[in-house]
Amino acid sequence: MTRVDELSARSRSESITEWYVKVFPPLAAYIQRRGGSLEEAKETFQEAIVLYYEKLALSGFSPEKTNEAYLLGLAKKRWFRYCARNRGREGISHIDIAEEKEREPIPRKLLHYLEQSGKKCLDVLQAFYYENLTMEQLAGRFGFKSARSATVQKYKCLEKVREQVKRKAMCYEDFLS
Amino acid sequence: MRTSLVEIAQIENWLLKRGNPQGRLLTEAKILCSPDLKEKVHLQSASYEAIHQYGREKLFQEIRAVEYRLFHSSKHRSFQNRIRAIFKH
Known part of the structure; x- marks a missing residue:
């Protein structure tokens, strides 16, 4: 799985493809069990990849767990956040969903x-x-x-x-x- | 490098906390004394935000392109079947 020093050596698309093949299926199963759709799973994973990439590329981050586990955890948090915004907060109040600060988007x-x-x-x-x-x-x-x-x-x-x-x-x- | 570019580099070091600390301290003193320089710092900081967002949008486009290939190319049939099976229930 890709680490920060490998990100520049191989094409970014190759890394993204590998993340999809390894992490998307377990995430999709997780979201499906909680009543989510394929489209919601795709959107959640896209956002998780962006956050993960930025952590690797911009802050030289290296996860303690395996990279697959870290990306899956990040995607699950995005899913909780999505639920909190769109489906009410029931059942997820114990989970810390404020894992990263959102930047103010420029117009x-x-x-x-x-x-x-x-x-x-x-x-x-x-x-x-x-x-x-x-x-x-x-x-x-x-x-x-x-x-x-x-x-x-x-x-x-x-x-x-x-x-x-x-x-x-x-x-x-x-x-x- | 021409003077204006050197100044941009100094502002960058100050904003991104790079370069040597003494140089940054000097830049900070200049910023405090010059409203013109202060405005440049402000605009440069906004420029970094714009660049970050541009980079992020490019990454999103790349992710969507990969996703499209995975879900539509015959090369990735087993991946597609796996995902289809999950959402069959």
Whole structure:
């Protein structure tokens, strides 16, 4: 099963496929026994994978249990949270469902504007800040001459995005305040 | 690297708590004294949030693509049968 140091070495899709094959069936059975549908199981697992990936990639997390068990546990918590929101809280009051802090999402329109005005830059930046690629990997993926030139490009892109955010600041005061 | 990029790097080190502590302390002092720099910090912080969300949306797209393949490709027939059996009851 994938660990953080392997995440960058193999394709992300391969890791996701492996997580689905190994963890989704027991999760689906668990949710089905509690009256959930296939669609609900899929949605729950998608969210759990995102949280799991972010833990591995962004915080260098390494679970004490096996990775399968950890991902399954995380997905079950997401299911409890979903039930608490959509089906009332009965029967789950003993479970701690506040396992992670939700980020305040940025307005979709602002993200769309940033994407329109510089998708390449956003791709470079997300590869570094979200996928946690090294400068060498960044240079390889985007065809920069060296790690040094990837560093400069990254800062140029960040400057560009910051300028765009500034331009739209008046429209999104709530998000930016 | 040009001056404005060096400044971006300094703000980054301060916001993400990277680089050497003395450099961060100096940046902090500059931020306290400069409303202009303070605004840049604020905008840069919002930019990181936007990048994070963009990254997350890309990941969601990738997950959905994998899920679609697993549920629709003949290569994964045994997986599909396993899941179908669970929801048959």
